[in-house]
Amino acid sequence: MAACDDATSRLREALEANGQRFTEQRAAVYRFLAQARTHPTADEVYVHVREQVPGISLATVYKSLETLVCCGLATKLSYADGSARYDGRTDPH
Template sequence: MKKQTQRQAALRQKLHTQGAQLTSQRAAVYDYLSGVEHHPTAEEVFLAVKPNLPRLSLATVYKNLEALVKCGAVSKLTYGDAAARYDIRTDHHYHTRCFGCGKIWDLDVQGGFDLLTQIRPQAGFEVKDYRLELLGYCRECRR
């Protein structure tokens, strides 16, 4: 419980810097994202949070996710025409993405930035941002 309180205090501060408040809906959305391993769509967040907040609408979930992205508490992952997915981690890290179900998970590897330091001098290229994903089929979709 203390960890959740600290997390919400940090979230409250981030939102405050953007002129926003920590509402019960935002807290519920953030808490849900904090508790799942994959990176859900707004609709998945809505379906998971709605039982505890019966008056919640999908539009409200979208607005709250955008507020969380704007304040830097959540990352928005976009893939062409597919629905955006949301990630509680905002640091640079890698993902695995399933072709079957579309779910995305964090992939923890060491030394990823070493690749960028090797590319820069060879290509004369200044890296501003990067994203690395491994694509394939998750355990559930391979069954």
């Protein structure tokens, strides 16, 4: 539980530092992305997060991912074909 509390605190601090609000939808996206062993697409994040937050929309997932990127909590990996994947690990790896 402590790791979850640390992640939530980190999310809250980063959002507040960037003038953003903490929401349960953003928290669910962040939790999934932080534990993902792959670099998921927004659609993959949506499918998994929807199990935890049934009312979440794909648009909210996209906005949450972009917010996490802007706050330095995720990295957007853009490809030449226009697709994108997201990495919740911001440390060198």
